[in-house]
Amino acid sequence: MIRFENLTLGYGSLTLIDSLSGEIPSGGLTALVGRNGTGKSTLLRAIAALGPKQRGEIILCGKRIEELSPTEMAKTVALVTTDKVRITNLRCRDVVALGRAPYTNWIGRIQPQDEAIVGEALASVGMSDYADRTMDSMSDGECQRIMIARALAQQTSIILLDEPTAFLDMPNRYELCTLLRRLAHEEQKCILFSTHELDIALELCDSIALISPPQLHILPTEEMVRSGHIERLFTTGIVRFDPATRSVSVKE
Known part of the structure; x- marks a missing residue:
């Protein structure tokens, strides 16, 4: 489980996430969604103790990250990035x-x-x-x-993935996220991944963590759809999110 207590993240005078308190449970797949530049990668790096936090606590499996040695951290959290390994x-x-x-x-x-x-x-x-x-x-x-x-x-009990579906075609995106969901359920892991694939998040994830600066909302997927948070964040002058069909369409 990942728990946040009054967590604030940002750079200098820019606050990305402010006073976050909540938790991401084990045994489920959670998608981290939000607009570009709102702090998805920043949050993942902070959870992995690879990036700074301005204030507050990140608690992993009952321990503050400051209490974990590098070896203990490596036995608690695994991070998968988009970096490509192509060594001959x-x-x-x-x-x-x-x-x-x-x-x-x-x-x-x-x-x-x-x-x-x-x-x-x-x-x-x-x-x-x-x-x-x-x-x-x-x-x-x-x-x-x-x-x-x-x-x-x-x-590890926790696996973090930064945009794991980037550069994949549609069938491979769904196949990969189905695999992540199976691993979370069968091995009772806490798996959190950032994505811009809202359709995949709504179809396959147990929970959604949605960044609507400077707030981060964490809800079960069905509750998130009904809450209006997705509609408010992703509806613009050009596109709109329809909670009934759980899809984004171009306004006519």
Whole structure:
């Protein structure tokens, strides 16, 4: 579980999120949505202790992030970014094995039990047959699955993903988010991902975290649709959100 207590994020005099209190539960898939430049990536980085916060608390699985050592943090939170790994001769299994770093000895030697966990992670995302392929031979969708397998091998309670559907075609977007939902439900993980794909968020996610500066609203998906927050945020002079059909259309 991720809990926020009076959290404020921003840069200098610019406040992106102000006085946020709430929680993102375990065992579900939550989409982080909002307009461009409203702080989605900033929030994910703050949760992963990779970015500053102006005030307030971020509590992960009952502990303030300041109370977690780097090793404890790496055993609590896994972050998947949009960075592409395209290193020649780097095998998929080697990338996934990087998730075992918090559990290895000081020289980083992989033990048989670590190899077994790597295999299980690859199997969970349907990539066992790709273990010995090199990353530079993989498609974007396949690479995303490998990076998610790396996060699973890290065996954290929380997985954060920054726009994991970017650069994917529509079938792969739905397939990837269906995979994330299954992992959240079956392994009782707290999975939070940022996205601009409102249709996917409404179709597949258990909860929506919506940034409407400077507020962040966290609600179960059906409640979010009924709340009017999405309609107010995404309706402009050109487009409108229809809560009845849960879709965005161009105004006539």
